Amino acid sequence: MAVAEKLTCLRDLIGELDTAVVAYSGGADSAFLADVAHEVLGDRVEAVTAVSPSLAPDERGAAGKLAADRGWRFREVVTNEADRPEYVRNEGDRCYHCKTELFEVLAALFPDTPILVGTNVDDLGDHRPGAAAAREHGVRTPLLDAGLRKEEIRTLSRERGLATWDKPASACLASRIAYGVEVTPARLDRVGRAESFLRSLGLREVRVRDHGELARIEVPLGDVERLSTDPVRDRVAAFLRELGFSFVTLDMEGFRSGSMNAVLQIRRNGSG
DSSP: OOOOHHHHHHHHHTTTTTEEEOOOSHHHHHHHHHHHHHHHHHEEEEEEEESSSSOOHHHHHHHHHHHHTTTTEEEEOOEEEEEEEEEEEETHHHHHHHHHHHHHHHHHHHTTTTTOOOOOGGGTTTTHHHHOOOOOOOOBBBBHTTTTHHHHHHHHHHTTGGGGGGOOOOGGGGBOTTTSSOOHHHHHHHHHHHHHHHHHHTTTSSSSEEEEEEEEOOOOHHHHHHHTTTTTHHHHHHHHHHHTTTHHHHHHHOTTTTGGHHHHHHHHHHHH
16 A cells, blocks of 8 residues: 555544544654644544653653644643552563553543554564553554554655654653663653763764663664763763763664563573
């Protein structure tokens, strides 16, 4: 199916609804979904951003600004996933408990209203326990149902003038914390501050993986040499130590989205 046909399909899927709420993180996928939904449904759809310690402050600000610029109905809601022991324990299903909290909050605020999320075709091959929570709560995935892939969403977003069209993927801050290390507000805060500092150095795509005492920095391979050379190296190491990390490392394999999930595969292989 051509991209234009997929967009028509998406509009038709959304047009079948009387009203809707879009779980809007501020990323490229949910922003595109919110924009098309607003085009089709107007004020009968609301974009909602969940606010908790796992949302980086700059991501929160950017999400609100884009919504205002595009004229969407928009609000923030507070989620309390940190009150769920299963989330704090941070085992392989952490995302399931986080999304369960989100969908329960949205369902309570918007009873009998379809909840839409930005899942697309390229998400199917990844480890996404949150997808199970979405199914359990009857959440709809119109981008996936229309057959849209990530690069197609970016292309269509650029055509619509969305500032998020080339925005790097940015999962919640909890995804930076190694499985088995408890998710706490303090850990989320230091990861957010570490990544904000690195972006202030001109790095556009960066992850600081929290392994407890050790911070593992991931950047695209083209930025590895810059970060491993003085004086940048010493500045970064000193700042992260101030945040409470005892050891600061630079991953020589470079940035890999979802790299924390590799340990889950190792565990599965070992248990087999």
